[in-house]
Amino acid sequence: METIQVQVSSELAQQLRFYARELPQILELGLRHWEQQQNEQDKVNQALINTGFIRHLATKIEEPDAPRQPPPKLPGPPTSEILIAHRHGGL
Numbered sequence: 508m509e510t511i512q513v514q515v516s517s518e519l520a521q522q523l524r525f526y527a528r529e530l531p532q533i534l535e536l537g538l539r540h541w542e543q544q545q546n547e548q549d550k551v552n553q554a555l556i557n558t559g560f561i562r563h564l565a566t567k568i569e570e571p572d573a574p575r576q577p578p579p580k581l582p583g584p585p586t587s588e589i590l591i592a593h594r595h596g597g598l
Contacts, residue, residue: 515523526533555561560579583589 523530560581562574562576
């Protein structure tokens with residue numbers, strides 16, 4: 508076993524104290540869930556890139572040098588027209 512120190516807010520520390528004995532299991536389960544979400548997001552990102560509508564997805568919002576691209580040109584009417592028609596019972 509190893510010991511690591513993690514800095515958390517006072518509110519979270521108060522909540523975690525109650526689960527001190529279960530923290531290793533809680534962290535392991537949380538990490539598995541987080542990794543699963545990351546894998547799912549990677550699959551979605553790759554699917555979007557594979558469609559050809561999107562060429563690059565910035566990994567962080569703060570990437571100022573990430574290549575910019577115009578909004579994708581999708582077939583069909585603009586979303587605003589679809590919404591207006593739906594509101595008026597046209598779809």
